[in-house]
Amino acid sequence: MAVINKRFGATDGHIKMPDGSEHYIFGWVDLTGIPESEIFSYRGKAQLLGPLLEVKVGDEVYLTLTNLGMPVRPDLDDSHTVHWHGFPNQIALYDGVPEASISVPVGRDFVYYYKPLDPGTYMYHCHFEPVEHIQMGMIGPLLVRPADYDPNNPLYKTAYGHGTGTEFDREYFVFLTELDSAAHHQVASVQEYDWTDFSPDYWLINGRSYPDTVKSAGDLPEQPFPALIKANSGEKVLLRYINLGYQQHSIEILGIPVRIVGQDAARPLGLNGEDLAYWKDCNYFAAGQTLDAIFTAPAPGTYPVFNRDCYKNTNAGVTPGGMVSEVQVFAAGTLPPQAGPGQ
Amino acid sequence: MTVNIELWATDGYMSTPDGNSIYIWGFTDTAGKKAQLPGPRIVVTQGDVVSITVHNLLPEATSLLFPGQSGVLADNGTGPHLAEPQFDGTGNLVSLTDFADYPGNPGANPTSIRYIFTAGNPGTYLYESGTNPHKQVPMGLYGAIIVRPADYDPAVPSRKTAYGENTGTEFDREYLIVVSEIDPVLHSAVEKGTDYNIREFKPRYWTMNGRCAPDTMFADGMGCLSNQPYGAMIMAEPGEKILIRYAGAGIENHPLHLHGNHTRVVAEDGRLLKNGTTDLSYKRFTILTGSGQTYDQIFSWSGLGYSQANPIPTTLPNLRNLGVGDAGWTLWSGSPYLGEKGDIPVGVTSFNEMGEYYFMLHSHEEMQITNWGEFPGGLMTMLAIFPAGSLGNVGTIE
Amino acid sequence: MTVNYNLWAKTGSISLPGAGPVPFWGFAPATEGPARLPGPLLEVPQGENVEISLTNDLASGISLVFPGQDFVPQPVKNPAGTFVSYNPETASGGTLTYSLTVSRPGIFLYESGTAPEKQIQMGLYGAMVVRPPGFDPGNPATWTAYGSGSGTDFDIEKIMVLSEVDTAMHQALASGDEPAGYKPDYFLINGRSFPDTLNPDDSGPQPYGAKVTAAPGQRVLLRIINAGFMNHNIRLQDIDARVVAGDSRPLITPVLDKSYLKHTLTIGSGQSYDILFTAPTPGKYVLYDRNLNCCVNGNNFPGGIMTLVEVP
C-alpha cells in the first residue's frame, strides 16, 4: 500500500500518421515531479495515449489535474476532468462527470482521489463534452495490480492475484481508437463539427497506426506507446485490450488463440466461483470495454495482429495500415525480462 | 390466466430536446390516441396466456413478432394457427409473420390480428414489427414485455425476483431501458411518402425509452412528452439491489456504460444464465446491448463510507476555481457527502434535491450521447443514489 | 495421414437478386468450372495433415491463411519491413502448396492473407469443417460437432458462412480501379442473398443453399461463421436455440456446462458459433439478421441475410 501522487496536465498538441499527415489533438502530459515554474513549458505537448497509470489495490492515489489550456486554440477555454472508467463505488466528486460534479477550468488544479479496490485493466479519459474530448485524444491506459503483485516472484506476477491462473511473463496494451481526420481538422480550424457524421479514416492501436505500431517508443515521441508484442517462445503473455474508440472491433492474432481471463476488470467467475474463462480466436468488443487475454508464446516467428474488419487495416484508404501490429516470438532465452508494461 | 391486450398501430410524433418533432409509427393501447414510443409496456406472469390484438391504422400491413416466445399463434379471423412467415401468390416473402392488412387495401384481408402465446419463461422481451421491419421497427413499432416468474410476490423479498425464488435474482427496484436510433431522413421520407435508401441509414438521434437525453431524466408521464411516456432515470439507495433490464430495439449494437459500479448480467434474451446449479452470470462495466437482444443485470452501489465524520482525503478548492454547471445547470449538490448540500455558484441551477449523487449511464460510442451532434443528448441518463430511507415507491414497473 | 486439396483462384461472376452479374474472385475445386462463393467446403478429420495446392489464375498475388488453426504464419514483408502478405504468396500464374495440421474439431475459415480488405471482400474465403475423432459420415449415430461428451450430437447440420458484398467495390476492383471505401449493399449466407438462400445446392458459382429442413424432434446444428467485415446479429425466430460452441471451443465439458440459450446472437467479424436446437412443431421459422438493414438486397426488403428453417 502506497501513497501515489501524480499530476497530469491537459493541453493540446499534434500527432503524425504513417502517411506523413499531422493531426491536431487534445491530450495529457505527465507533470509529476515537474517544478511549478516549468509546467507551462508543457503546454502544447499533449501525447497520445496519455501517460500510463499503474497502481495497486489498496494504494491511495492522488491525481492532480492541471488545465494548461490549448496554445493552438487559445480561444478554447474548455474545462477538463478525469474519469476513471469502471472504478466501483466512486463518489460523484471524483467521478469526473461535469454535469454531476465539477470540472477544472483553464489555469486551475483539482486533486482526484482514488483507492483502487479491484485489479484489472481500466482506462481513464476526460468526461467534459466527451464526444469531442475523447475523440480529440484525452484518453489513457490504467491498470490496477492485485494487492499481492510481485514482479520478482513468478507466482505473484499475475493480473488478478496469486492462485487465479493469471500469471504472466510479459504484458502489453492493445488500446483501440479511431481517428476522424476531418473532425480533428475542424476542431483545429475553429469550425463546428457534427459528431453524428463521425467517420474515421485512421484506426489506431496505442495511438499509432501501422506501420508506426511496430516502431520503437522514441520514433514517435508524441505517441510513446509502441504496439509491437514481443516474447520468448514458451513465455506467458498478458494482453490488456482496451476499446476507447466509438466503434466495435474484432481483433485477431493469426496463429495465436488467446484465453480470456478478465473482462471489464473482473475475472469471469460465476456466482459460485465457476471459472468461465474461455478461448477465443477473434475478440470482438466495444467502446468502453476491456479484456485481459493470456497466451503462451508459440514457436518463434512473426504472427500478424489485425482487425478482421479488414477495411480498418488502412490509413486514409491506403493499405497496409490501421489496426495492424505483430507478435514477434523469439527462441527461448533471447529477450531479457521485460522492463515494464509494453516495453 | 389469460391477459387480453389491444394495441393500435398508428402514427404520431416524438419530440427531441433540440426542438424537433419527428414523425413516428408506433403502438398505443387506447383507441383514438396517437402512437407512443416505445409501445406500451406489457407486464405478465409466467404461465399466463397472452392474447394481443393489433388493429392496424397504418398505410401498410403490419404485424408483431415475439422473440423469445415459442409456439406463437396468430388468428386473423380464421382461427388460431401457428404464426408463420407469409408469402404472396408468387412465392415472395411479404412478412416475417402473419399480419394485419391496412385499411382500404383492395386485397381486403382483415385489418386486425390476434396473437396468442403462453409466457413460458420469465424475463425481458421485445415485441416488434415483422413486416417491412427494416422500416417499421426503426419507425417505432416496438415495445417491451416483462414476464414475472410464476412465484413472483413483491411483498416477499425472496420472491421479488426477476427469474424466481432461489435464482439469485432478488431485487429492490427495477428499471427497463429500451434503446434505439432515429434517422430523421427515414422518418420524414415515411411521413411524406418519398423514397428512402436504407443503405444511407444514418442516425442523428438515439433514444432510451423513446426519449433523447436530457428528456431521459424526466419522470414518467411528463405532459410535454405525451407520446414518450417512459422516463429512464435510475434511482436507488445505497446497498439496494437494482435490476436493470436493457433491450436493444434498434438496428445497431450499443455499448451501455454505467458509472458507479459493475453490474452482474444474470440473463440474456430472457433466459437465466444458469445450467442447473452452474452459474454463468458475469460482471461488466459496459454491456454491448445487441440489437434485438435483452440483458438483465443486478447491481448495487454501496459507496466508500465518506461522511463529515469520515471526511474525504482532499480539500475542496474554492468554488471560483472550479467549473460547476458549465451548461447553466448541474446535478451536483455542492457537497462531497451523500445527503448534504453545499454551495453552488450564483447563476447555476442545481437540480439536486437532497444531496444525492448522480452517475452517468451512457453509450460509450460517444456521438450517440448527442442530439444531432449537440452534447449532452441521446443515449444517456443518470443513476441517482439517494440517501438511505429517502426514496419512496420508485423503481417499480406495473 | 495427409488430405490433399487443389484449389484454383480465378475470376468469376455471381448473381445477386436485383443486381446484374457481379464480378468476384473466388476459389474453384477444379481447373475447369467456375470459382465459388464461398470457396469449396473442405471437410477434414481432426489430426490430419492438410495440403492445399493453390493455383493462382488471378492477375495479382494471393495467399492462404488459416485463422483459428494451429499454424505458424510466414508473413512476407517488403524491404521497408511492412507486411505484403500474412503468408507466402502464390504469384499470378503460379502454384503453391500450403499445409497445416488440423489439431482440433470445429468450423474455420480459410481466406486470403494478401490485401485482405480487397481480396476477402472480393470472395477469396471458404469454410473448413474439422471432424472430431469417431465421426463417421456414414453413421448418423457418430455425428457430433466436438466429440462425445460435448453435447453436440446432431441429426442435421447446416454450415452458414456470412459475408457482405459491396457491388461498387467489386466493379471497381474487377476493372483495376481503386474502390471508394467500403459500403456493402448485399448481405449473404453461403454466398447467396435471400430469397436465393432458399434454393437447393447446385453446381454454379454459388453452390451452397442455406435452407434448413428438419423433422420435428430432430437435433439441428447450425454452424455460423462470419467471413464478412461487419458484425451480424443472427436471430432464429420462435425457436429456443442453445449456443454450444464459440470460435470452435465447445462450451460443454465434463466439468462445466457453459452452454446458454439465446434467440439473437451477435457474431463479430471472423467469429464462429455453433447453435443447437430441436426442430419444433411443423411450420416455417425464419432465420435472419436482426441488423435489419442487412435484410435487404440493395434497397429492397426482403433480402440479404435471411433464410428459413422448415419443419414439414
Ligand SMILES: [Cu+2]
Ligand atoms: Cu477534456
Ligand SMILES: [Cu+2]
Ligand atoms: Cu468511460
